[in-house]
Structure formats: structure tokens, C-alpha cells
Amino acid sequence: MEMTLNVNGRDHRLSLDSRTTLLDALREHIGLTGSKKGCDQGQCGACTVHLAGRRVLSCLTLAAAVQGRAVTTVEGLAQGENLHPMQAAFIAHDAFQCGYCTPGQLMSAVACVREGHAASDEAIREYMSGNLCRCGAYPKIVAAIREAAPQMAPKMERA
């Protein structure tokens, strides 16, 4: 199938099998390997990206089904050399060990704040529960989100 995917503000013209998931399109065909393949069954959250501004699981999304809608991956969070406040907070708080789940955690965390679900530790834990971390960095992830939330003024962000 011929299709055009808009990823991090850029159009990519691709010829893909109808079976290709958005995750495989990003990683294998566009070369953006930030989004991770954990379970590939919609259970771990490592593949979380933003679709039209909302967090979704790219492993359960067909590439063909997202044509015409903006996809943002972890590669689209920073502005040049300037890290997104959430990325900076994850580093400041050591909110990861192996780092494999981190791109999904970051995309989910940014969305969690924008949705208004980061007002308390309890809310963060509930609304981040779709992102598993086998290293168990959860307390530091919660701390990083608490710190980054007030810094996420709309002007600092890209759609």
C-alpha cells in the first residue's frame, strides 16, 4: 500500500504491507527507533506515541489507519538541543535504569500532564499504569512528572 505518514512534523511517503503496524513503520521504515517494541501486544506501553495529540499504543495501530493525522514520537519532544522539560526531569531524577521503557514513559508522561492527570502522586500512578518498568523506577518517574508538570507551559511545547 502507498501511504503518507506525518511524523514529528515531516511527511514520509512509504510503500508498506497492509499488516505493518505504526510501530514497525516508525522503526523499520522511517528509521525512528526511539519508540520501543516491548510486548508487541498492547500490554507494556514501551511503544507509546502521540496520535493527533493523544497517547496511543503504536504496536496495536495499523500504519495505514493513521494517514492524515500527526504522529509524534520521542524524537519529536526536544527542540534541537533543548530537551523537553519532561526529558530533563527524567535525567535529573534518575527516572530510569536500563532505559528501554523510557521513550514510552516520556510520551505517556507528557500526555498525562496535558490531560490534567498529574495533579497528585495518586493520579500520576493511576494514569501512568499503562507503562511498565521492569527495573522498578516508578517512584522516580512519579517524582520527575511532578517536577516537570508546572514547567510544561504551552509555549515550550510543540504539538
Added chain:
Amino acid sequence: MRPFRYEHAADREAALQAGRSAAAAAGEAHVRAPVQYLAGGTTLIDLMKLDVMRPEVVVDINGLARQHGEIRSGPDGLQLGALVRMADAAEHPAVRRDYPVIAQSLELAASQQLRNMASLGGNVLQRTRCNYFRDVTWAACNKRAPGSGCAAIGGPDRGMAVLGVSEHCIANYPGDFAGALAALGATVDIEGPGGRRVIPFEELHRLPGDTPHIETNLAPGELITGFSVPAGPWTRRSLYLKIRDRQSYEFAIASAAVALDLDAGVVREARVALGGMVAKPWRSHEAEAALRGHPLTEGSAQAAAAAAFAQAVVHGEDRFKPELGRRTLVRALLQCAAMEI
């Protein structure tokens, strides 16, 4: 995943046209039709990867959100378009205020990513999490391969159903939202090659009986376009209690959707549905009848719970479930009675 043809339907008419070839497979189960509708994909793509579902054509119906993507609340009740996403219904102010059992059933389900993806129409059609069904290396599964037997019976069965099961299938229906719809007496809007029809939500799903592969009364090619929830004096005093093995992002091991209309502590009307151990979305008319006309006390709640599970069938590891279900229902009823509305 097996190859399939992807089609995008711009509107309902295009979707039904594409689904018409599925109707040719009359007599076949809706879920086994060669043409399948794709909304959020959180069940369909998952099961296609596992080789459990094998459609030849996948019709993307997300374009139908323009026709069937609205939430409307009025004096007669609540209308939910089938393409409304779980997350949006869960956060809708009128749903939260007037139908808390619906909002809670949605926000306690899955994760925010999945709730952003999954449509309400697809949600009620989600398929069992029974491992013997999802793992095709188990040869025996009457739901996946009709006539092959049931590997779950006699195997580890902690996650299985105890209400509505048959000797051919003990799979649990995993959804939460469906319990809220069943309790509130919702109806389902269905469009298909044969036209439009409306059925009670309780009649959407079928008991497994000796045909567990036929899960609903939808015909191949038919499409859920929305749900109507009638207004009633019980909808505001309602809640969804979900018991699970971890606190978030987990299916229910027991659940209760309850709504009460109380007059000075006496039950004028009660609505009860159970989950986590049911072969299909399970409204308990027995529990409702046991409550009606009685003061809502721990004793009457226990009597209702006993009535709800009188027909429970256990197999092995699942022996604890009727008691867990009864306690879950008692707690839900007492919490609901104590709500300030």
C-alpha cells in the same frame, strides 16, 4: 499476521457496503466473518497478531466518528455513539454526574493509551482473555475452533467464569463497561445489510451453550452504531466496584455494577450486574428482585448476593469466586447506599 486487504470507509454507508460480502457468510459467527470492522484495534489487531482472528478484509470505520461519535445527554437518557472513545466518555461531565457507574466502569478499565484508542462499540465486543483461547498452541478451544473441546475445563481456571458457563466453554467475558450498560437497561443501535434495528443490551451477547464460538446476536456485516441508556431515578446513585489482582491496569477478578433508587433507605428500584466471572455481561435480576421493597441493609445485601450466585458453577481453582463475588456485591450495594447525591 496473515495478509488482509485494508479498506477505509468514509461513512456508515461505505462501511456497510464493504461489510456486505461478510453477510454472504450467513450462519457464520460475526467474529469469524471474513470481513471485520476496525475501530480502535485494541482487540482485533491483538488477536490477528496471535492468529486467533483471521479476516481477509479489514474495514477501517474510524471515519464514522462524524456520524456516530457524539455523546448526548437529555431528560430521556444518554446516547453514546459507537465511535466515542472510552477516555472521552469517562471524562464527559454529564456521564460523570448522572451515570457514575458508566464513567467508573470505563476509567477503571485498561490504560489511558488503550482508552484513547478503544471505541465504545468495540469495547463491548472485546473477546475473552482466556489463555486457552488466545494461545493457538492449545488445540482444544470450542470458541476458537468449534468442536475441538475446552482445555480450560480441568486446567488452571482461576480466571474463568462461574455464571452462565456450559460444559463446552467456561471463558470469562472481560469487559467492565458492558456491566454498566446491562445494569442500566441500555439498548444497542445496530445497522446492517438488513437495515437498522435496536435490541436490549442484555440480548447482544449469547450464553456459550454448545456454540461458544457464536458470542453475540450480531449477524456478519452488522455494525453497532451506538447505545441508549434510559434515564431513571437510580442512575445518579450508581457505582462500579472492581476487584483485581493489582490496583490498576488489570482485568476484574470480580466486579459489580449497581444502581439504587432509595426511599428513606428502602429500595424502590435496584439495578445489579456482575463481572469478572461471567460468561457474558451479566445482569442479575435475581439480586434486584431480592432487594426491591426491602430496606438496604447488610442483611438484605447478603440475601441479594446469595440469590445472584445461586446458580454458580465452579470447577477447581475457581472455587473461591462465588464467595468473592458475593462479598463484592455486598460492598458495592452498601457503598452505593451511602453515596451522597
